[in-house]
Amino acid sequence: MDRRSFLTNMSAASLASITGATTLTAKADALEEAMSAELDKRIAMPWACGIEGTPDPIPGDTRPWYQHEDPRLPKMPEAPTLIDFFKMRFAPANHILQSARLAKNNGLDEKIIMACLLHDISVENLVRTDHGYWCAQMIAPYVDEEIAWAIEKHQALRFFADESVGYEYPEAYIRFFGADYEPEPYIVKAYEEAKNHKWYMSSRLITLNDLYSFEEGVEVDVDDFTDIIGRNFKQPKEGLGFDGSPVAHMWRSIIWPNNFL
Numbered sequence: 520m521d522r523r524s525f526l527t528n529m530s531a532a533s534l535a536s537i538t539g540a541t542t543l544t545a546k547a548d549a550l551e552e553a554m555s556a557e558l559d560k561r562i563a564m565p566w567a568c569g570i571e572g573t574p575d576p577i578p579g580d581t582r583p584w585y586q587h588e589d590p591r592l593p594k595m596p597e598a599p600t601l602i603d604f605f606k607m608r609f610a611p612a613n614h615i616l617q618s619a620r621l622a623k624n625n626g627l628d629e630k631i632i633m634a635c636l637l638h639d640i641s642v643e644n645l646v647r648t649d650h651g652y653w654c655a656q657m658i659a660p661y662v663d664e665e666i667a668w669a670i671e672k673h674q675a676l677r678f679f680a681d682e683s684v685g686y687e688y689p690e691a692y693i694r695f696f697g698a699d700y701e702p703e704p705y706i707v708k709a710y711e712e713a714k715n716h717k718w719y720m721s722s723r724l725i726t727l728n729d730l731y732s733f734e735e736g737v738e739v740d741v742d743d744f745t746d747i748i749g750r751n752f753k754q755p756k757e758g759l760g761f762d763g764s765p766v767a768h769m770w771r772s773i774i775w776p777n778n779f780l
């Protein structure tokens with residue numbers, strides 16, 4: 520645990536128990552107990568809840584939290600577009616841009632290129648856990664149903680080889696999760712259902728164009744996809760985050776990622 524950030528962010532109750540202890544030994548015990556309780560809390564805390572205060576504050580700005588506009592981030596337009604998000608929040612977004620580039624170079628349908636471009640947008644910017652589902656929900660109101668479906672199902676399909684198209688179980692997952700890892704039953708069920716679906720191959724193509732390592736020296740600009748985005752993403756005129764859609768809060772959470780509440 521980072522002691523400095525623990526001491527900065529410790530709860531009032533922990534602070535009171537430490538300062539209230541009368542001897543040095545009692546203070547040390549209270550500190551240890553508070554840190555242990557804090558550690559338990561951190562383990563159970565989803566990645567997305569780990570907002571940080573202002574460990575590197577802007578000189579002269581003493582607020583402990585940058586609620587609303589964060590001066591460390593570019594201010595987004597009032598009606599932000601998907602491309603604004605790519606440039607001002609997702610950048611460099613190498614993984615998704617390179618996946619979309621690969622799909623384009625492979626001559627795939629625009630829907631698949633679009634799906635590759637969006638398939639992991641929540642991972643670095645909102646939520647990693649169960650990211651296929653989060654990414655699909657974020658974009659569902661704005662894209663063809665097939666694109667959202669394919670993105671959701673890639674969550675499960677990544678774990679299952681398909682020799683007929685040359686997709687193998689990712690070697691990285693053996694390193695990450697151990698050789699004996701088996702996907703949870705809900706993932707197996709999602710795969711079984713997807714396997715027999717008319718859009719199976721759309722989702723499978725995401726996994727086939729899902730680059731696990733970046734191509735050296737290749738830089739992809741989101742502007743290369745302006746036309747494809749224009750034809751395949753229904754940009755709300757109020758801007759993403761402000762159109763009153765059921766997913767608007769997800770986009771706002773990316774605009775203001777360090778909002779305390």
Ligand SMILES: [Fe+2]
Nearest residue numbers: 638639650673
């Ligand atoms: Fe993914």
Ligand SMILES: [Fe+2]
Nearest residue numbers: 638639729730
């Ligand atoms: Fe990916």
